[in-house]
Amino acid sequence: MTDYSNKNPYPSRITVNHVLNGEGSKKETRHIVFDLGDSGLEYKAGDALGVFPTCPPDLVESILEKLGCPPDEMVVVKNEEMELRHALLHKCEVHRVSKRFIEGLAPHFSSNSSSIQLKIVTRSRKNSAGFILEDWESTSEDDLPDYYTPLGPIDDPEKALWVSLVNDSQMMEDYIWSRDYLDFFEDFPTLQLDAQEFVDGVETLKPRLYSIASSPNFESGTVHLTVGIVRYNHHDRDRTGLTTGFLADRCVSKDSIVPVFMSPTRSFVLPEDGSTDIIMVGPGTGIAPFRAFLQQREIDGATGRNWLFFGDWTEEGEFYYREEIEAWQSDGNLERIDLAWSREGDEKVYVQHLMAKNGAEIWARIDAGGYFYVCGDKNYMAKDVHKTLIEICAENGNMSNEEAAHYVEQRMMKDEKRYLRDVY
Ligand SMILES: Cc1cc2nc3c(=O)[nH]c(=O)nc-3n(C[C@H](O)[C@H](O)[C@H](O)COP(=O)(O)OP(=O)(O)OC[C@H]3O[C@@H](n4cnc5c(N)ncnc54)[C@H](O)[C@@H]3O)c2cc1C
């Protein structure tokens, strides 16, 4: 048996790939099933699957044309020799121009021309968290960082754009947010790059992780995912996220083969004791691991109560896995479900609003040793749910806010490991 891993992914066949949304939905969320064949790959409920996408072939062809290099020219990526086209399709993130790539063009734009007046005297850069990456002040004309080019009257528009980008971090962020390498070459039409220089500069293609939406005991030999497709339009061109676009637009035929690997979790697991109650909060694609948990708890005959908080925009458009969920409600596997539809009424209803309404019951289950799980958006939802959980504990557990925060963050999360999150 081969040991499949991130370094040696298994070429899995996609057997199911359909949209979960109801008619008229403005979202595209897909249920995708991967066949594990004779790979010997194993997983448990709570694990994630790593997926390696292929870059959009039409974009790759356009980039090849702009580069002006033969597609079969040999290049080296991570010590492996391959044809340029193969590298662009499978080894490079060509759908999003990177900051490192633009900064790396310094040799093409540096100038020793003495007629250009030096203008840069100080330079400070911070990352998105506000940490200072660079804080530099000029003392003479000679001590410029090597990638700097003098600012001054620049006739060459390409050079002027490059200088602006490397000197203005906000402009750089805005530029790279909405552009791929085709946009880049359109902005820098005279820039000559050789094939190796190009592949050395772009980011290496990275796999994306997806929370597995199936239990291996329930859906034998397969892995199910719930994938929210990222689509947007910039500069009059429709674009997609690299992996979600690949899965949605180029893996619809039954014979699609996609390299995958398992990414096991040590923490996001079901309680060993099946009689433990669990509360699951998973709006949107956050439902994925909870489908796996519910399948697993059913097959295990777990007697603990399962309570799900789910929601999305509308009941009609985004009630993913409705039939399965309703069947679980009927047979008792899902003891309780609270649904938050955020775009149905005049006011937003979010999962944490429903949690707050049911604070006493949530506290009772948690106080008795129940597990609390959250999956989905890290930036907003998980933070608000966290805050609400602390408020519920404070209000119902007779604690100050500080004591409740300690109870949630130290006791539940760290000591007892029964507040578990899978957020992205
Ligand atoms: C542990 C884990 C589990 C996950 N589980 C799931 C899951 O179950 N289901 C799921 O759908 N996802 C899940 N994700 C997210 C998933 O890994 C990918 O990040 C996601 O599918 C996007 O990948 P992509 O390659 O399509 O997009 P990328 O090419 O990586 O692009 C995504 C980027 O595009 C940006 N973007 C969004 N809109 C725009 C816009 N209008 N203009 C420009 N940029 C934009 C986003 O901010 C994001 O940075 C999980 C992530 C982790 C870490």
Ligand SMILES: NC(=O)c1ccc[n+]([C@@H]2O[C@H](COP(=O)([O-])OP(=O)(O)OC[C@H]3O[C@@H](n4cnc5c(N)ncnc54)[C@H](OP(=O)(O)O)[C@@H]3O)[C@@H](O)[C@H]2O)c1
């Ligand atoms: N890292 C990536 O590359 C990547 C790629 C794809 C998706 N994502 C993120 O993954 C998350 C999951 O996306 P998804 O499509 O499954 O669903 P989602 O965008 O998380 O939306 C699911 C539900 O959560 C609601 N919501 C919005 N803000 C909230 C908050 N502060 N608290 C609670 N609920 C809130 C939404 O309501 P409203 O929309 O009506 O406000 C919607 O009803 C998103 O945040 C998305 O940005 C990340």
